[in-house]
Amino acid sequence: MGACLALLWSCGSKNQEAAKVTFAQDVHSYARPAEARSTHLELDLKVDFEKKVLSGTATHTIAGAKEIVFDTKGLKIAKTEAAGEDRQFRETKFQLGAVDKILGAPLAVTLPEGAKYVRVTYETSPDAIALQWLAPELTAGKKAPYLFTQGQPIYTRTWIPIQDSPGIRITYRAKIQTQPNFFAVMSATNDQKTMVPTGKYEFDMQQAIPPYLMALAVGELQFRPVGGRTGVYTEKPVLDAAAKEFVDLEDMVKAAEKLYGAYRWERYDVLICPPGFPIGGMENPRLTFATPTIIAGDRSLVSLISHELAHSWSGNLVTNATWSDFWLNEGFTVYVERRIQEELYGKQRSEMEFAVEIAELKEEMAKLPAKDQMLYVDLKGRDPEEGVTLVPYIKGALMLRALEEEVGRERWDAFVRGYFDKFAFQSITTAQFEEELKAKFPELKLNVKEWIYQPGLPASTPKIDSYLLSQVDAQLAKFQKGEAMETKEWVAQQWLHFLRGLPESLTAAQMAKLDATYKFTQSGNSEILDAWLVLAIRHKYAAADAALDKFLSSVGRQKFLKPLYTELAKTPDGKARAKAFYAKYKGNYHPIAAGAIGGIVGD
Ligand SMILES: [Zn+2]
Numbered sequence: 001m002g003a004c005l006a007l008l009w010s011c012g013s014k015n016q017e018a019a020k021v022t023f024a025q026d027v028h029s030y031a032r033p034a035e036a037r038s039t040h041l042e043l044d045l046k047v048d049f050e051k052k053v054l055s056g057t058a059t060h061t062i063a064g065a066k067e068i069v070f071d072t073k074g075l076k077i078a079k080t081e082a083a084g085e086d087r088q089f090r091e092t093k094f095q096l097g098a099v100d101k102i103l104g105a106p107l108a109v110t111l112p113e114g115a116k117y118v119r120v121t122y123e124t125s126p127d128a129i130a131l132q133w134l135a136p137e138l139t140a141g142k143k144a145p146y147l148f149t150q151g152q153p154i155y156t157r158t159w160i161p162i163q164d165s166p167g168i169r170i171t172y173r174a175k176i177q178t179q180p181n182f183f184a185v186m187s188a189t190n191d192q193k194t195m196v197p198t199g200k201y202e203f204d205m206q207q208a209i210p211p212y213l214m215a216l217a218v219g220e221l222q223f224r225p226v227g228g229r230t231g232v233y234t235e236k237p238v239l240d241a242a243a244k245e246f247v248d249l250e251d252m253v254k255a256a257e258k259l260y261g262a263y264r265w266e267r268y269d270v271l272i273c274p275p276g277f278p279i280g281g282m283e284n285p286r287l288t289f290a291t292p293t294i295i296a297g298d299r300s301l302v303s304l305i306s307h308e309l310a311h312s313w314s315g316n317l318v319t320n321a322t323w324s325d326f327w328l329n330e331g332f333t334v335y336v337e338r339r340i341q342e343e344l345y346g347k348q349r350s351e352m353e354f355a356v357e358i359a360e361l362k363e364e365m366a367k368l369p370a371k372d373q374m375l376y377v378d379l380k381g382r383d384p385e386e387g388v389t390l391v392p393y394i395k396g397a398l399m400l401r402a403l404e405e406e407v408g409r410e411r412w413d414a415f416v417r418g419y420f421d422k423f424a425f426q427s428i429t430t431a432q433f434e435e436e437l438k439a440k441f442p443e444l445k446l447n448v449k450e451w452i453y454q455p456g457l458p459a460s461t462p463k464i465d466s467y468l469l470s471q472v473d474a475q476l477a478k479f480q481k482g483e484a485m486e487t488k489e490w491v492a493q494q495w496l497h498f499l500r501g502l503p504e505s506l507t508a509a510q511m512a513k514l515d516a517t518y519k520f521t522q523s524g525n526s527e528i529l530d531a532w533l534v535l536a537i538r539h540k541y542a543a544a545d546a547a548l549d550k551f552l553s554s555v556g557r558q559k560f561l562k563p564l565y566t567e568l569a570k571t572p573d574g575k576a577r578a579k580a581f582y583a584k585y586k587g588n589y590h591p592i593a594a595g596a597i598g599g600i601v602g603d
Contacts, residue, residue, distance in 0.1 A: 023167050024321035024429045027380050028154050030071050030097070030106035031163035036064025038118075038163050039208075043174040047184070047218050049145045052133045055123040056177075058160050060170075062118055066111055071157040071164035072096070073104025074125035080107075082115040089119055102383050104157050120161045130155035132276060132590045139219065139274045140235040140292075144182065146219035148273055148289065150282060150592065152212040153323050153384040162211045167321040167427040169208035176201045176216065183221035185233055185271060187213055187284035192223045192231065207265065207285065208425050210319050215284035217271055226250065229263075234272035238292060242272045245295045245302065248344060252306050255343035260313050260336065260417050264424070268309060276556035278590035280304050283311030283333075291557045293526035300492035301527060303341055303353055310336035313420050319427040323384035327375040327452075328433060331396015332416075338397065348468055352493050354397075355466035359500075361394035365456070373455035375399065376430045385592075399451040401462045403437075406446050415440050469497050476501045487518075492525050499531040511541040521547045530560040537567040537574065552581050558593045565600045575601065 023033045031037065040061035045054045062068055077096060081089035090112075097106040109118050124131065134146040149159060157164040176184045178199045188205035217233075224243045225231040227250025232242045253268050270288045272295070281290040281304050288308040294301040314332030334357070342350035365373055368389060375396055377387045404412040419436060430452060437448060450458045472494050475485040480503060490498075499520075515521055520532040521544045533551060536544035552564065568578035578601045586594045586603075597603075 023165075024325075024427070026165040026167055026322045028103060028323055028384055029163065029165035029168075030069050030103065031165055031168060032069050033064075033163060033165070033168050036062055036066065036068035036111065037168055038068070038070075038170055039063050041160070041162065041170050041172040043160065043172065043176075045174070045176055047147060047176060047178040047182075049133065049147070049179070052126040052131070053124050054131070054159055057119050057121050058162070059117055059119040060162075062111065062115060064111070065115075068109050068111055068118060069163070070107040070109070070120070070161040071104060071154070072107045072122075072161045073099075073155075073158045074128055075107075075158070075161055076123045076125070077107060077161070078121040078123070080109045080121075081119045082109070082112050083117045083119070084114040085116050087117060089117070092118075094120075103154070107161050122161060124159050127591065128155075128158040129591045130158045132278075134219075134274055134276055135587075138276055138588055140237045141220050144220040146217075146235075146274055148217040148219075148271075148277070149215050150278065150289075150590070151214050151284075152282060153326075153388075154212070155592075156211045156214050159216075160211075160214060162214070164211045166210040166212060166319050166323070169210055169319075169425065169427060171208050172203075172205045172214065174203040174216075176203070176218070178218050181220070182218050183233075184216065184218045185221065185287060186217075187215040187287050190233075190267075190269070190287060192225070205285070209285055209316065210427060213283075213285050213316060215282070215287065215289060217273070217289065219274075221271075223269075227253075229253070229267050231267075231269045232272060233269060233287070234292075235274070238272055238295070241295050241297070242270075242292075245297070245299055246270060246305065248299065248302065249305070251344060252309050252340055255340050256306075256309055256313070256336070258343065259339055259413065260420055263312060264317060265312055268312065270305060270308075275554050276588055276590055278556055278558050278593040280557060280559060281308040283308045283315055285312070285316045293555060293557055293560065296492065296525040296527075298492070298525075300525060303337060306340040306344075307333055307337040310334075310340060317425060318420055318423040321427040321429045321432075322379075323387055324377055324379050325428070325430045326377070326384075326387050327392035327396040328428065328430065330393040331375065331400060334393045334397035335400040336416075338401075348466075349491070349493075351464055352466040352468040352491075355464045355469050356493050356497060357390070357394045358398065358464055359497075361390040361398075362457075364390045365395075370455035375452045395451070395457065398457070398461055399446075399448070401464075402446055402451075402460050403444075403448075405462055406444065407441055411441075468494055472497045473501065492528060495525075495528050496531055499528065499535060502535065506535065506539050508539055508541045511535065511539055512543060515541075515543065526555065526557075526560060530563065534563050534567050537564065538570075549581070553585050553588060556589045556593055558596055561589070561593060561597055562600065565597050569600055569602075579603065 038060035042059040045056035080094040082092040083089040093110040095108045099105045130149045136142055139146045178184050180199045184201040186203040188203035221233050222236050223233050226246050230249040234242050253263050257263050265286050267286050272292050277291045294304045310333045315329035320326050320328045338350050379387050478485050523529040533548050565578050568574040582601045
């Protein structure tokens with residue numbers, strides 16, 4: 001219905017392994033996997049904090065012949081070599097194509113007869129977007145620098161020459177050489193002991209993953225177990241608080257397993273990154289990377305971790321074949337996240353969190369062009385980041401909820417579990433999902449095509465009522481009339497709903513009164529503080545200025561930065577302040593966040 005479905009073609013290679021796999025056409029990769037593809041990667045890299053580069057070799061095991069094309073962006077290629085089964089490497093020709101602003105440059109390597117391996121010797125650029133190099137003062141410990149990567153959606157090519165398409169899965173091994181007293185971790189098997197004196201670490205990832213899940217972090221890290229197969233890595237000053245916040249980690253894994261079958265990645269650990277981490281969390285397999293802003297002291301924001309854990313099924317196990325199919329990762333994950341929350345904390349909390357998200361979706365959708373309100377988004381010629389809106393997340397989850405309501409929870413749960421089993425360790429397209437749904441529920445009434453290929457929210461959108469939020473609405477009505485409010489035992493999401501529901505006519509004097517009673521400016525909950533600071537800018541509540549300055553200097557999460565800078569930029573005075581903040585603090589932000597904020601302040 002209007003949108004084109006991804007073309008599929010079969011792999012023509014004689015190689016047995018490759019012959020079983022089909023690849024969706026990915027407009028964000030130069031790779032031609034049907035001709036030659038990588039099945040396994042061996043990385044051998046040195047981390048240089050001074051020059052801010054990674055250098056070494058990437059050795060790919062190849063299926064296919066004649067020529068293999070990798071994605072690269074900003075990489076300095078020194079040489080390429082090829083070898084047969086005997087691993088006797090000899091130099092082979094390569095060609096680096098023209099640079100595209102979004103995609104980078106294709107690296108085509110000639111494969112001699114019988115080539116089984118290709119080795120690329122290279123160095124990253126200091127401004128590689130996947131790599132954030134933090135100076136010591138931007139870490140929790142303040143003594144040592146820190147490095148972490150962010151690969152999704154197409155940034156892995158800025159630190160590894162790789163076929164950077166989510167449809168091309170690989171296993172990997174890695175050797176990482178860093179300085180003594182540094183601890184390196186990856187999205188692979190990790191050594192839980194503390195630092196190795198030589199600074200040399202080895203990793204192994206035996207499950208095939210899409211390239212965007214390649215991940216590395218290096219810093220003064222420590223590890224603390226919180227359950228039999230769960231634990232936290234972070235810097236020492238944060239370790240106690242993090243371990244306390246995540247006591248439910250093991251129960252979360254069990255709740256997810258009860259619903260969707262065995263956890264297939266052995267360990268589930270969380271790395272709490274420094275405050276500059278640009279996003280909430282990244283579901284790197286075995287080792288979720290997360291922002292420290294979810295440590296609220298009362299476990300009120302741990303739903304983010306159940307989201308990242310849910311990706312162990314939706315996203316990491318069954319992966320979107322292209323970035324247009326991103327909703328398969330995120331819609332399923334938000335749906336699964338809601339179900340885990342329901343298992344652990346009850347239906348009231350889960351429905352409340354869903355209701356808050358749906359309100360946010362409606363607000364965002366009102367500003368989006370029609371083409372971006374569909375689950376399957378046409379991203380041809382566009383940066384895949386443009387597809388990262390609440391639509392794939394929340395509209396996706398709403399469609400799955402509508403399906404659950406039509407077929408009944410029992411049958412729906414069996415379907416989802418079967419879907420994860422059938423497509424485990426595969427990357428699939430929206431069309432494949434539709435086929436599977438049709439095969440299992442031929443009598444289905446829900447107009448799935450309308451959800452996937454039409455803008456807006458269909459009439460079949462489920463109604464999510466939240467008793468806890470209606471309580472807040474009642475108190476907001478009292479506030480409007482100047483009456484005393486009853487806010488006892490409110491949880492963070494209720495406070496957020498309260499702040500977002502305050503009238504436009506709010507005055508700085510009213511804000512001062514609210515602040516005196518509820519201490520918003522001092523809130524340790526980053527979500528509440530962020531919402532409050534937006535109001536402080538809007539209603540010129542100067543008493544929060546120091547808190548705003550501190551927040552903008554120390555938090556790098558785009559979700560929080562964007563609304564603050566956007567609010568500032570609405571007035572000429574505010575825009576000047578925004579520019580000054582940005583000039584002062586952009587060095588603290590991740591390149592991804594800095595780029596987005598630069599756009600807002602007009603830098
Ligand atoms: Zn997600």
